[in-house]
Amino acid sequence: MTFDWDLIVGNTITPTPGILAIKAASNGNVGIGTPNPTEKLAVNGTIRAKEIKVKASPWPDYVFNDDHQLMPLDSLASFVKENKHLPNIAPAKSVEENGVALGELNRQLLQKIEEMTLYLIQQNKGMKTLIQEIESLRKEIDVLKMNR
Incomplete structure (x- = not known):
């Protein structure tokens, strides 16, 4: 043209x-x-539209690689308390002023979902360990009560 x-x-x-x-x-x-x-x-x-296709890379399956380091939950809690948004996610003011690239936002949100999944898996392992310890302590208490 x-x-x-x-x-x-x-x-x-x-x-x-x-x-x-x-x-x-x-x-x-x-x-x-x-x-x-x-x-x-x-x-x-x-x-x-019926559908919009957006290309976004790298797709965040790298979160599941052994070398990917999750932010410790205490650090994440401090970040959220101080900044009022998740790390690597644009704050509301920025989105209001500049808009948001949907492909990049979807990539970032999937990364956060995958990280939350890993946090839940860690929490579940910790709870199972605590439950086993509680059951073990209960058995010890029962044995002590019987030996009185």
């Missing part, structure tokens, strides 16, 4: 000027309802 072009929606019956429907810029950006598209596709309004 060598020149910008506009598709105006209107009619010839009323004197009201038409409304900009689509703007195609010479840089390849296309706008729907916006005169100055700053992205390959900029839409000033709601988008409805």
Whole structure:
């Protein structure tokens, strides 16, 4: 494309000027309802779709690698208390001002879900150990009571 072009929606019956429907810029950006598209596709309004495919990498299955270090829960609790958001997740103010890239956000959220799964597995192992210790102590107490 060598020149910008506009598709105006209107009619010839009323004197009201038409409304900009689509703007195609010479840089390849296309706008729907916006005169100055700053992205390959900029839409000033709601988008409805059956499906949107987004590429995001690296996909966070690396969380399950043996060399991946989880933040200790105490450190995570301190971070959340101080910052009011999860590590590596944009705070609300940033999202409100700049928006959010859905592919990157989905990647980050999956990483957090996978990390939470690992925390739960650790907690479950700890609880099983505690239950075994409690059962062992109960047996010892029962034996002591019987030997009185």
